[in-house]
Amino acid sequence: MSKSPSTRSRASGRVTLSDVAARAGVAPMTASRAINQPDLVSSLLRQRVEQAVQELGYVPNRAARALASAQSNVIVVLVPSLSNTVFTAVLQGIQDALDDDNYQLLIGNTRYSDAEEEKLLNVYMQSNPDGILLSGLTHSPRVQQMLETSRVPVVSMMDLSSDPDLLCVGFSQVEAGQAMTRYLIGKGKKRIGFIGAQLDERTLRRAEGYRKAMADAGLADSRLEIMVPDPSTIALGAELLGRMLAQVPDCDAIFCCNDDLAHGAIYQCQRRGIEVPGQLAICGFNDLPASAWMKPALTTVGTPRYKIGFEAATMLRAAIRGERPAQAHLDLGFTLMARESA
């Protein structure tokens, strides 16, 4: 195995490429090639190396490889939440797109905090990533600076940027918010409330779309908006429904910024004996699995989250190879799912 450790040895005791080479009777360089570029090695030596790898149980040291090659094969992914299935679907898409590429995913959970994002990126930059996938378009100045000076390829997920130089994959959150609001207006609703939580970028954009549509229809009224920074949960949806009805008793529809809130609002209506959509229409955003099944089935906006992850990772991979994507902004659209609740 390894040379017997001298007094000053710092050897880890693990099997190294040199051990494999020695056993196979070749130079380390040849062993390296036999493993990483087998076509460049004669089949005889390749077999001897492969056998030595098996016999010794050789595991390559990724740190050494990264250091020598100046290539980490690491891709950093930053998402605001791991408990929100929207982002776990995005992650699934990313993993599927990168499946056989030997990339190592460094997944960071920013918890909807710019400061946390900055902290995570700071640490992850130490791994010298080949590429970075970010959620959303707005980031702290220091994050933007880090990204610029590092010159690492970046793809932003979820929304569409107005900056033509930025690579992004998603859909227009503003238009989606607008489309849902128009749908409610088209149903004859006049007093349409908007419930927003978390107040992340996407919620703010959806609210922007809501406001546009309401203003266009001459229905705008700031009392119809309830915006709170708390995380979106079913419990919060139930609570905010109550607050909305107290504040605007003649409210005839509520647009919840996501399905969790909408579920809570509907459950609360059931408890209070409010008929949905007869007395009050309720709709959500994202089309979670339960939405199609609950009674009444939830009217909501279907979003291509899995595909966003898949396409963003695909775009990033191309960018890492130095290719320019055909379109820097990939619009994956959204789907209004008209069901029973509105």
Next chain:
Amino acid sequence: MSKSPSTRSRASGRVTLSDVAARAGVAPMTASRAINQPDLVSSLLRQRVEQAVQELGYVPNRAARALASAQSNVIVVLVPSLSNTVFTAVLQGIQDALDDDNYQLLIGNTRYSDAEEEKLLNVYMQSNPDGILLSGLTHSPRVQQMLETSRVPVVSMMDLSSDPDLLCVGFSQVEAGQAMTRYLIGKGKKRIGFIGAQLDERTLRRAEGYRKAMADAGLADSRLEIMVPDPSTIALGAELLGRMLAQVPDCDAIFCCNDDLAHGAIYQCQRRGIEVPGQLAICGFNDLPASAWMKPALTTVGTPRYKIGFEAATMLRAAIRGERPAQAHLDLGFTLMARESA
């Protein structure tokens, strides 16, 4: 900055510790200490180094550090799913427990597959992890062998092992399945069906508990069990409810191996006009957020998933430091949540 690259230079162009040292007028070793063990450096030199770090925007190279120190500061976490909130809660607990420890989490999604787990572990072992967190107790022989030969500390999450040498944090899935079944029996139910999907380790153990309780009560009947390998979803729960009623028309209760299935079963009952729990009692497992809110509120088993992650990471951290935990098997228990549906 860096020495001007000679013809044979392989320098990455990034700012290195030597650049910082040169700027601060100290040896690289002193710069290293000023950054990593500031107490060992005089305040004058420390300040000069800190300033150089700022001015140059130095980012340490983690690969170089790992190679030189034979310490990766990487912890590998393998979970069977990222879309199941049970495991995202576990991850949250892990992250919180490891927050300021400068560990880098390598999160692998095994997708409930032993083969995938093996593949992931194979790749992640290349990062020379300091410790490993695994879900479940059963793994492929090659995984077990990899873990043994690597001598890396491992903590298993979710269930309790019978092997005293194995570190684990969780609760008895068998006992939990048994407890829920006894609860239904105590409610006077005689024809209690069991619906299991995915057929992962935990589902099989819960089924084992169900069988024990049924046998103890003299109620065992293999036709009452429906086990399918498909992933647990609301849609599947709806479908399997139908299959169960077709197969066992006089069924008076159904124990679903998790809440997703139970939600689907309840929604299906609503569609079919079956009264829950009057005509048919339904219960689940895990107590997802929606379970307390839906009508009827779901009777289920509350599980300490966040705490499992937190405690497992804490135990692993101790093991990495070479400490033996007070108890190798940490039982965090479970809670029967008796609500409306059963």
Next chain:
DNA sequence: CTGAAAGCGCTTACAG
């Protein structure tokens, strides 16, 4: 408290 030397385990860049 500070630093010169050597080494971690690989790959690059040559040369043959």
Next chain:
DNA sequence: CTGAAAGCGCTTACAG
């Protein structure tokens, strides 16, 4: 197709 030399950017292990 094969290999000897040098280097990646840090830290260990000494020595002063």
